[in-house]
Amino acid sequence: MSIRNAKSASGFQRATQRVVARKKARGAKRPSTTLAELKAALAREAKLLREKRELLQRQDLLSQEFEHRLVNGLQMVVSLLSMQGRTATTPEVAAQLKTAAGRVAAFGRVHRQLHLLDSQKSVALKQYLQGLCDDLAGLLFRDGAARAVVVTGADVRVPTALGIPLGFIVNELITNSAKFARGDITVRVEASSGALSLSVADDGPGLPAQFDPASSKGLGMKIIQSLARQNGGAVRFSAGDGGHGTRTTVAFAQSP
Numbered sequence: 018m019s020i021r022n023a024k025s026a027s028g029f030q031r032a033t034q035r036v037v038a039r040k041k042a043r044g045a046k047r048p049s050t051t052l053a054e055l056k057a058a059l060a061r062e063a064k065l066l067r068e069k070r071e072l073l074q075r076q077d078l079l080s081q082e083f084e085h086r087l088v089n090g091l092q093m094v095v096s097l098l099s100m101q102g103r104t105a106t107t108p109e110v111a112a113q114l115k116t117a118a119g120r121v122a123a124f125g126r127v128h129r130q131l132h133l134l135d136s137q138k139s140v141a142l143k144q145y146l147q148g149l150c151d152d153l154a155g156l157l158f159r160d161g162a163a164r165a166v167v168v169t170g171a172d173v174r175v176p177t178a179l180g181i182p183l184g185f186i187v188n189e190l191i192t193n194s195a196k197f198a199r200g201d202i203t204v205r206v207e208a209s210s211g212a213l214s215l216s217v218a219d220d221g222p223g224l225p226a227q228f229d230p231a232s233s234k235g236l237g238m239k240i241i242q243s244l245a246r247q248n249g250g251a252v253r254f255s256a257g258d259g260g261h262g263t264r265t266t267v268a269f270a271q272s273p
């Protein structure tokens with residue numbers, strides 16, 4: 018090795034030692050700062066998570082409270098209409114007030130079932146309809162009639178907002194089937210390539226010949242059609258299973 022090279026080698030060594038010393042000094046200080054920062058960040062994160070949990074709990078409580086008030090309010094309207102029905106001067110008015118009370122009560126059941134499933138944004142349609150139908154069957158078949166409402170078909174979720182009109186439509190259709198037919202009532206959910214349909218079928222006498230739902234005097238059919246249309250669906254009438262009875266289908270061309 019030449020003298021120049023030896024000199025520059027020792028210069029290089031000194032420079033390296035200086036860098037190592039600086040690194041050591043920095044290294045000794047850094048971990049303690051980083052640890053403190055890390056602890057502070059963790060504490061901040063834990064606080065934020067706690068706050069988030071508390072907010073979610075509050076939101077849950079508020080939505081439960083809202084549902085309770087809604088169902089109680091509807092129950093109060095049902096009682097008022099029933100009371101008014103009992104004091105009606107003609108049987109027709111009494112019957113109409115009873116029907117109106119029944120429809121408000123149906124809304125109460127729809128909301129209660131949705132609430133039981135704790136569905137904020139979407140609801141498992143079949144499970145929801147099953148609860149609703151059990152509720153309704155208990156009400157309609159009180160006299161111990163050996164009849165049932167069976168819910169079958171695909172497991173799909175629908176927006177909770179759509180669950181409300183669908184529940185109400187099913188309520189109207191089952192009430193009709195309970196009134197005009199004698200056997201079991203079948204509710205079917207079908208879903209394929211984005212389309213959804215919901216039908217209620219019975220084994221009764223079928224709709225009257227040349228039945229036109231648009232000019233039908235009954236309010237039920239008008240409500241069904243209007244709710245289906247408002248939600249982008251269409252109503253179809255056909256025969257029930259085995260060509261007997263009535264099947265009413267509400268179909269949505271695209272998954273709602």
Ligand SMILES: Nc1ncnc2c1ncn2[C@@H]1O[C@H](COP(=O)(O)OP(=O)(O)O)[C@@H](O)[C@H]1O
Pocket residue numbers: 193194197198219221222223224225233234235236237238239263
């Ligand atoms: N499941 C059914 N089976 C036979 N006829 C039915 C059925 N559903 C409805 N209808 C007929 O359609 C009419 C209109 O029904 P709707 O609008 O629900 O009125 P309502 O139930 O008050 O009679 C009924 O009066 C009945 O003639």
Ligand SMILES: [Mg+2]
Pocket residue numbers: 189192193235237238
């Ligand atoms: Mg009806």
